[in-house]
Amino acid sequence: GAGVSQTPSNKVTEKGKYVELRCDPISGHTALYWYRQSLGQGPEFLIYFQGTGAADDSGLPNDRFFAVRPEGSVSTLKIQRTERGDSAVYLCASRFDRNQPQHFGDGTRLSIL
């Protein structure tokens, strides 16, 4: 497809479990971002990739959160030992070049029971 693709669309899991969220950016987009949107809030930055490397991970809330982008395309956000407070919509965005707008996917709604 032409847009940013995120899977799964929804994920429900129990507290303490491990989850992986996937983002497939627009082809050719070198920059990739993850944001977290809690209920009633705007998205908050988590991490930024330029190519394969995490150029800015200052938004990751703690060491339970980790993200990779091994081949400079698809990215996976990994959350260990999930907590109820991790429940949110996780949004992925990509852009082609600096000063270009970010294009967002539909997000993954994560619910921790």
Place this chain on the structure above:
Amino acid sequence: AQTVTQSQPEMSVQEAETVTLSCTYDTSENNYYLFWYKQPPSRQMILVIRQEAYKQQNATENRFSVNFQKAAKSFSLKISDSQLGDTAMYFCAFMKQGGSEKLVFGKGTKLTVNP
């Protein structure tokens, strides 16, 4: 750190009327961009309009225009001839040029267009 404030949690407007959504921001940066994104229930953030801080001319995109007041750090969105499809959450966002160019969002304004 930059902050973005949207002081109107909810707004409503009649179809075909005009509505203005407010946004203020705080930054010490000189080079930045400002954006308005629309988020319908599908969750996807859709870019509505963007403004480069160095440009004095206000950006326009069809029925959407902004009033950018740099000294006042104000960036409002005007929607003309409102349509039912404009019903959505609207987020104002700030991006500093250089570095990661991450977006800093406000809390959003829920806009309802009534028939």
